[in-house]
Amino acid sequence: MAKESVKARQKKREKIVLKYANKRKILKKSGDYELLQKLPRDASPVRLRNRCSITGRCRGYMRKFGVSRIIFRSLVSQGLIPGVKKASW
Template identity: 35%
Template sequence: MNLNISSLGKYVWKSQNLAGYGYQQVRNKWVNWMMVRDVKRRRMSAENFLERTRVNALRKNDVLPVEIREIADKEIAKFELNTQPMRINNRCVITSRPRGIVKEWRMSRIVWRHLADYNKLSGVQRAMWG
């Protein structure tokens, strides 16, 4: 088996910006396991959104007979827990920080401020008065 650097490209990442310059193993592109879990939940929620919404509408409809609503209850119980939109946690896309998220950019306030200070965000301007 002949392996060269280009075939290992998806498993190994080379960058001069790293503390220990050289090759470093990277398993995925996410910061930590919490972010992996959140991305998985977002994907599952998006995939099942339409079907889940339809079944929920049947469950909550007071006009329909009780039998149909009970069937809808059983159907909604078959969905995985991670398909619920309520389980999605807003996290910073760069650092995976769960608090202080600026919604429009999906970044924590710390990262957002840093990028805004160096003109890396379009449409952001420092407040000036006087």
């Protein structure tokens, strides 16, 4: 489980990216890279990291479901994800 500070930092970055998205788009289109550099670092969407919505784990993240592989297995075995079942052959 990730530290609460890491999860909070990620949420903060997501808000900042949304806040500056239009401004970044306009500055990139006009080619004004000096003003683009003066924006906050966290305004860049590259600094975001995919994280599990439950634990905050960043590795083993399954994009389609929004959770890490560990949480995914437990949710599937409990039958909480519709249309997914454990493979057996």
